[in-house]
Amino acid sequence: MPYTYEYARAALAVDCVVFGLDDEDLKVMLIERGQPPFKGRWALPGGFVRLDETLFEAARRELEEETGLKRVFLEQLYTFGDVKRDPRERVVSVAYYALCNLRDHKVQGATDASAAAWFGLHDLPSLAFDHDEILRTAVERIRGKVRYVPIGFELLPRKFTLTQLQKMYEKILDRQLDKRNFRKKVLGMGILEETDEVQQDVAHRAARLYRFDELAYKRLVKQGFNFEL
Amino acid sequence: MPYTYEYARAALAVDCVVFGLDDEDLKVMLIERGQPPFKGRWALPGGFVRLDETLFEAARRELEEETGLKRVFLEQLYTFGDVKRDPRERVVSVAYYALCNLRDHKVQGATDASAAAWFGLHDLPSLAFDHDEILRTAVERIRGKVRYVPIGFELLPRKFTLTQLQKMYEKILDRQLDKRNFRKKVLGMGILEETDEVQQDVAHRAARLYRFDELAYKRLVKQGFNFEL
DNA sequence: CCAAAAGTGTTTCACGTACACCCATGC
DNA sequence: GCATGGGTGTACGTGAAACACTTTTGG
Secondary structure, three states, X not given: OOEEEOOOOOEEEEEEEXXXXXXXXXXXXXXXXXXXXXXXXXXXXXXXXXXXOOHHHHHHHHHHHHHOOOOOEEEEEEEEOOOOOOOOOOEEEEEEEEEEEOOOOOOOOOOOOOOEEEEEOOOXXXXXXXXXXXXXXXXXXXXXXXXXXXXXXXXXXXXXXHHHHHHHHHHHHOOOOOHHHHHHHHHHHOOEEEEEEEOOOOOOOOOEEEEEOHHHHHHHHHXXXXXXX | OOEEEOXXXXXXXXXXXXXXXXXXXXXXXEEEOOOOOOOOXXXXXXXXXXXXXXXXXXXXXXXXXXXXXXXXEEEEEEEEOOOOOOOOOOEEEXXXXXXXXXXXXXXXXXXXXXXXXXXXXXXXXXXXXXXXXXXXXXXXXXXXHXXXXXXXXXXXXXXXXXXXXXXXXXXXXXXXXXXXXXXHHHHHHOOEEEEXXXXXXXXXXXXXXXXXXXXXXXXXXXXXXXXXX
């Protein structure tokens, strides 16, 4: 069923940079391509946009189809439109980035003809298309954004310890933070809700669990509060 | 000359939000549409992307064709892809924003069948398509970005007084700044080069002119400096 | 009782903020 | 000489940064 237009049209795709956090490192989910071009190379999950879905919906759909991920934080990153970025023909790609915690979304692994896997940021293969550049852009974005918008919580389980929270920031920002100052600061913001639970199954004193209090945060923002780390 | 594809394709456009600054207000350039849909309504300058140009090149080209503006600061803003954003058919638009100073780029006015004009941000008509939303997004973006990246200079003439600089920030951020503290801060950054010129043709003491020192700024950034206002 | 991480305060210093007057110039 | 904006310094308070020991728990 062919479609005909008066002028030549680019194909429109979405690609997703999915970040996940575990105890070692910040990781990214990649898909091994089963088809040319770049057959056998690793690439970002993504695909073409249908005409009856928004860009956001397309990103969410591709993410679920290729990696099994649902209900993760997803936000538009940047649109890549170099003329030769796809060797076959002109393809413009709207890139999104996603954040999720690796515990809950473990080895969601393979789908149809492709294998999916997590890669540490310091242990990346060279990617298909311009996906290296997209990935670099995404890393820069979350490095910047995590400091002034509380999106980092998306990388943690719903309930987390202050040490987990601190380690998450240390991994993303790539520098050490002082424990006492960090706690003073985040607790002082009033956006963490202390639960009455503690860590389970640890071989030392169990840490208290906290939860990000979204409502409190929104209330504070309305009063002019600025999250900043 | 028709083009045929196996799957339906969206049309791909760019739209530009051009900001300019004068003594009164932060302004935006709009184009009066000469064609349906939205004939007679005001809209952002923009048009369709050709297959042999990048998105950035398309934005720059449309900007020049429709407003006469060349060599202005231009950066990608966001991509708008709602299914019904264009009543004719599916059009995805990659929005850019531009900054320029109104003095140098005065009434570049009309081109072909359309009239161009500057509108103060507090005196805007309702726009065609989803251009209200695009404009809102662009305003939010520069309000945020101007505080931690020195892009505000793009709105001023090459040589400017500290008062002009301060007023620029006051207009964008929509709040008053203290003169002494402002000067202390920006001069302390070491990114302003003092020229040996002063304002001309003013009916009072002439102010010293300064220039943004791009190289010094880049040098400082490499050393970990963060612009922040 | 030992290992491992949790949890907790104080001091110091830099920087943001508030604030008012004299100066230079053109008319 | 007067009107208009240009240019300058200090005191105060808040918040960032540096820093080390005691407590709890499981094994």
